[in-house]
Amino acid sequence: MRDVELALRRGHLLTLDSHRRIFPEGTLLIDQGRLVDVGPDQALDGTYHARDVVDLAGAVVHPGLVDAHTHVAWHLTRCWKSEEQDPDRLWSELEYPLITHIEPRDEELGTALACAEMALNGTTTFCDTGSCLHLEAAVAGARRIGLRGIMGYLLADVGLDHPRLKLSSRQCAELLERAIVEFPWDEDHLVGCAACLIGMGTASDELLRQARALADDHGVPVVMHESFCALAPHDAQRRYQGRLPVPRLDELGLLDRPTTLVHMNQVTTAELEILREKRPAVVHCPTAGMIYGLGAARHALFPEMLAAGVPVALGTDSCHWGNNFNLWRSLYLAVALHREARARPSVIADATALEMATRHGARAVGLEHAIGSLEPGKQADLVIHRRDRPELWPLLFPVRNLVFGCGGATIDAVLVQGRYVVRNGRLTNVDLEDLLAEAQEAALALAHRIGLVTPL
Helix, strand or coil, rough: CEEEEEEEEEEEECCCCCCCCCCEEEEEEEECCEEEEEEEHHHCCCCCEEEEEEEEECCCEEEEEEEEEEEEHHHHHCCCCCCCCHHHHHHHHHHHHHHHCCHHHHHHHHHHHHHHHHHCCEEEEEEEECCCCHHHHHHHHHHHHHHEEEEECCCCCCCCCCCCHHCCCHHHHHHHHHHHHCCCCCCEEEEECCEEECCCCCCHHHHHHHHHHHHEEEECEEEEEEECCCCCHHHHHHHHHCCCCCCHHHHCHHHHCEEEECCCCCCCCHHHHHHHHCCCEEEEEEHHHHHCCCCCCCCHHHHHHHHCCCCCEEECCCCCCCCCCCCHHHHHHHHHHHHHHHHHCCCHHHHHHHHHHCHHHHHHCCCCCCCCCCCCCCCCEEEEECCCCCCCCCCCHHHHHHHHHHHCCCEEEEEECCCEECCCCEECCCCCCHHHHHHHHHHHHHHHHCCCCCCC
16 A cells, blocks of 8 residues: 555546557546556556545546746737837847846746746646846746746857957856756756857857857757748858758767757758657747747648657647747647648657657656656646546547647646646636736836837
């Protein structure tokens, strides 16, 4: 007889393990933040004593979602981008002024607001690919909600024209190491730092080598943007002696050990062969590609990457590039867009899409051994859906129902490390009404400092 803290009984369990096992009437045993056992309720009944037992009465349960690309610290500026601003104008007219005027309190509240939205939509882990100017404040914002996540400084040593970003490769490496040491990233620390860089021509060869060395020393992945738009391959060839982005990274040794490449909308078939061999994690952000018409469906090779065994995760991106932190939207688009573009309804299967948002996301953040599926020994990061919403019914094909019908509308509870961060559809660690009021006041003040004209 085992003693455990929590038993979740009679749930419809989608384990997302390597066999994609489903237990229509399953039980999860949780103790000290981990899954002790997962299996049919009948088989586990009588094998444990639980301090707390919850009868899920058939509610659908699956691993927590992993949003593998975000920029949470800037979330107070959600939807500030005008329809006329292309990516170049966005940097010069909005993001550079934001970098000038954003304050620690803005990053704390922006991060808390973003994490609140993610939690309520079933995301338990996120990766901010380096957008913080006030890292300690942003980390505090994430901790208010209780999610698991990677965060990092906004770092570049070439290519960006802003005084706060004119750093040497040595200065960038020092900040990277400081962040990784101060905020360790592993399964036991909810919020930590990896070797995050902006990338896409803003990191010199020297900085990339130093980031790789730091990542190896501390056991974290290198995470960076790459090949976002059609100009990226041409720009890389111009800057780096005719080398395309993926061969350049390979020559520098980035792809020999855990590396996560975000966007990758413009990849050649020759680059695909390197990805097939080295298998870095790739993060597909369909909403960001669609908003700017950058080829995330028309030109990208994400179905081919998946077929080649490349772990393709999903991301929402940011308040200027996706405008939401609901990963279910990205999941749905990843399925629908590529089916339309390839005229093949099975090009990305619904179960594959759910794996992209869980197992592949876990690989992208360097925690595939700890999260991403419901298996004994892994962290108890999971989502429980309500049974009283029509989006899940009739409950014959739950994976399809989740991918195509539900989104976050049916989420009842979210656990991270075995602790509720959402229960009965409400955040457990903060008063949402108070957070929204704080965020609104801070956003208006930030808009005023930047000089943005608002309707309010």
